[in-house]
Amino acid sequence: MKIVATNIGERKEIDWKGKTVTTGIFKFPVETPIFLDVEKVKDDAICDRKYHGGIDQAVYAYSEKHYAYWKELYPNLDWELGMFGENLTVSDLEESQLHVGDTFKVGEVIIEVTKPRQPCMKLGVRFNDMKIVKQFWQQNLPGVYFKILQTGFVKAGDEFEQVKSCPQNPTIEEVYKSKREAKFKPKN
Template identity: 85%
Template sequence: MKIVATNIGERKKVDWKGKTVITGIFKFPVETSIFLDVEKVKEDAICDKEHHGGVGQAVYAYSEKHYTYWKELYPDLDWELGMFGENLTVDNLDERKLHVGDTFKVGEVIIEVTKPRQPCMKLGVRFNDMKIVKQFWKQDLPGVYFKILQTGFVKTGDKFEQIISCPQNPTIAKVYQEKRTKKGM
């Protein structure tokens, strides 16, 4: 696996059906390296600290391969990496093969797999279509949150070198399936 894009977003106010929504989901690729800190990516907006950021979900990664599926469902969108609010777009991130606790050296950092992303209405705002939230729940393509064990910079092209493997723990796909079942999806 390797990083194909590093993405940063600013705090943005969006008029959604007459209500103001404040979000940081509008992330776009940057040419420079980004700093992964203990609780967040520096320079990246986090507007809902209850559900984003923090030690257990300091950085969100999504697979570039998953984009193919979504582009078929939403062919009219102006597609860019970062569309799912991810800080790291990774070439071949596979939730069926990543276990909670798996640890990687990437660039200057050491990161640990913690949990899948749960979609919220802000993904619908980003796609300008709330159908995406339910569709996202129904696919095992949630992306992965990581905990930062060693802070530092990462950049496009950095490879993921696995340093700890935890096959005894559930995969991210399994954790996501269990969350979906609990929600009745």
């Protein structure tokens, strides 16, 4: 795995169906290295601290190869890396191969796999279509959150070097499936 793009976004107010929505999901690639701090990416907007940022969700990564699937469903969008609100667009990121607790050195940082992303309505705002939220839940392509164990800079081209493997722990895909089953479990 390696970083294909580093993405940051600014705080943005969007008119969505008559309501003002404040979001930081509109992220775009930057040419300079980005600093991964303990609770967030420096200079990246986090507008809802209840669900974004924090120690266990300091940085969000999404697989570049997942874009092909979504581009087929949404061919009329102006596609750019960072579309899913990820800070890191990564080549060959496989949720089925990443275990909670796996640790990597990338650039100057050491990061630990914590959990999958759970989509919220802001993804629908980004795509201008709320169907994406349910479609995202239906696929096993959630991307992954990382905890920052050692802060520092990362940039496009930096490779992931695994420093700790936790095969006894569930994979990100397994955790995501479990969360999906719990969320969509029929109510009695």
